[in-house]
Amino acid sequence: MDDLTSRVVTRLDERLNHTGPEPVALALSGGGDSMALLDLAAAWTKARGRRLLALTVDHNLNPDSAAWTRFAAEAARAAGADWRGLLWTQARGGPGVPARARAARHALLAEAARDAGARVILTGHTVDDVAEGEWMRAQGATLGRLRDWSASPAWPQGRGLMLLRPVLEERREALRDHLRARGLSWLEDPANGDLRYGRGRARAALAQQESPVGLSASAAxxxxxxxxxxxxxxxxxxxxxxxxxxxxxxxxxxxxxxxxxxxxxxxxxxxxxxxxxxxxxxxxxxxxxxxxxxxxRAMREPGEWRRRPVAPLDLTPGVAAVWDGRFEIVTDKPGLRVEAAAGRLAQLSDRDRAALSGLPPAARAAAPVLIDSKGRPRLAWRAADVRALGLRRLALASAVFTGETTQEDGLFQTLHGETPPSDLFSDEDC
CATH class of the missing domain: 1.20.59 (Chorismate Mutase Domain, subunit A)
Structure with missing residues (x-):
């Protein structure tokens, strides 16, 4: 095993479960970074008995994008991975294309990974990407900093999902050397050298730099x-x-x-x-x-809904839905929709009002209620399984901020406080 492979295997072993039915997802563009990661991750998953699911997003921004997608599909299958293609159907020109494409890519990857049961998505970012990001921020860009282990930036699609970047400390050229040694090819996206975009200008500016800026401990x-x-x-x-x-x-x-x-x-x-x-x-x-x-304390400001109204959410029995980016709700009862308690608190039962009585007034108004076909409201916890998303979202961010070595297995554990105390919405109170 060469040094690069050994380092990547160690990083995968540190974060991922060595057994389990859930697949490990991988973002595969067909470029050199993701192709090298595909080869390395395929060997790791095969040795550990895990499934590898490669996901390719066609941004529909280049005439050759369909051919690139076919290339990625063939490469994934040749490596022994499952593969799924994802299409961004809202692609259009104009300013901000890279940022819009990045946001769409993360959302599509997150939805596909969750649908497949994955909790971790591997991406092929390198130390060169870190240096380019630092250069772009120095020019005024508002990009976030790359970390080896971070929560998915897509919300709510990426809830509970983590991104793992096992080659973040490697050079881009070292990954291409790995592919050459393995007799594998890759694609080059001309947009990466397009000086109209910040990424292209960063690459041009840093092209002569022998050693890119590494990960910043203070930033992590x-x-x-x-x-x-x-x-x-x-x-x-x-x-x-x-x-x-x-x-x-x-x-x-x-x-x-x-x-x-x-x-x-x-x-x-x-x-x-x-x-x-x-x-x-x-x-x-x-x-x-x-x-x-x-x-x-911080909580949702219900007054914000006057500026940006939150549309009522119709629930499908047995299907988890996210309301207001804060609660995941599942019910087995038909004909229910979710709205805010604001303006409906007086219509709630005495028991419902008692359950909310210990909360700050703003939190009471921002609580989800279920409306039946006759327009009658009741607190969502009475007729559905409701999980607060803020605590888990913050916990995942906390692990990243503190440098805590969390693992894939921890993403499946129920957090204290995600659901109310068992006696607050007990069956006998219904």
Whole structure:
């Protein structure tokens, strides 16, 4: 086993289960990085008795994209992997194409991986991608930093999914050397050298650099992750007053249920008010922050629905649905739809109102209710299995921020606080 293979095998062994029926998903573009990862991951999954599912996204932006997809399919099957092609049907020109394509790719990959039962998606990012990202950020781009182990950025499609980048510390050319030694070919996407786009300009600028910038330890580790609270099942998350900006942004994103984290002056101002010990109420990123002494909490701001209404969600019996980016709901009863409790609290039963009584008023209004065919509301927990997504989402982000060595097996464990106490919505209260 050569040094590259040995390093990648070690990284896969550290994160992935060595046995289990769930497939390991892999994002396969057909480029040199993903093709090398396909070869390395196929050998690992074969040795460990795992299934490998290669997923290829056709962005429909290049006349040759269909041929590229066929190339990837043939390569995956030749490596012994299952394969599935995914098509971005909303491709169009104009500004921001790379960012829109990236977001669509993550969403399509996440949906396909979840459908297949996978919990981890392998991607072929290298240390060269890290250097290019640093260069682009220095030019004003708002790209996130790449880490070897991170939560899927697609929301809610990527809930519970992690991305593993086992070649993130390797050079791009070293992966191509591996392919040459194995007699394997790959594709070159001309868009990667297109100077109209930031990635192409970054590659051109860094082409003469002998050793790219490596992973930044300071970027990969932050502290003061909030601990779960008793009201996590209702979407209430605790905050510490001394949170770093990146962690504060993650908490607000999880509480608000959105996909775009807060940045810039508003986030910095909120962080400063918390650190100064102020008592206040503020709204940012769809989340409401209530600070009073040592008690600081974040929850959904129901008033935001006046600006960005959340459409009622019709439930299909037996099918999990995500409402407002914050709750996953499954019911076996037909004819139900999900709406917010705001404006309906007075119509709830005494027992339902009692169950919400310990929550902050905003959290009560932001709770999901099920509406039957006669228009009668009841708290969603009474007639469905409801899981709060914010706690798990924050826990996965926390593991990344703190550098904690979490593994695939941990993604299947039920977290304390995701569901309410067993006696709060017991059958005898229904």
């Amino acid at each position: 580790h932050v502290s003061a992750i909030p601990k779960p609270c008793d009201h996590g099942w209702a979407g209430v998350l605790p905050l510490s007053r001394d949170l770093p900006a990146s962690t504060l942004a993650a908490v607000l994103l999880c509480a608000g249920g959105g996909a775009t984290p807060p940045r810039g002056e508003r986030l910095a101002a909120l962080q400063a008010r918390l650190a100064a010990g102020e008592d206040f109420t503020a709204v940012l990123c769809g989340a409401r922050i209530e600070a009073s002494g040592a008690l600081v």
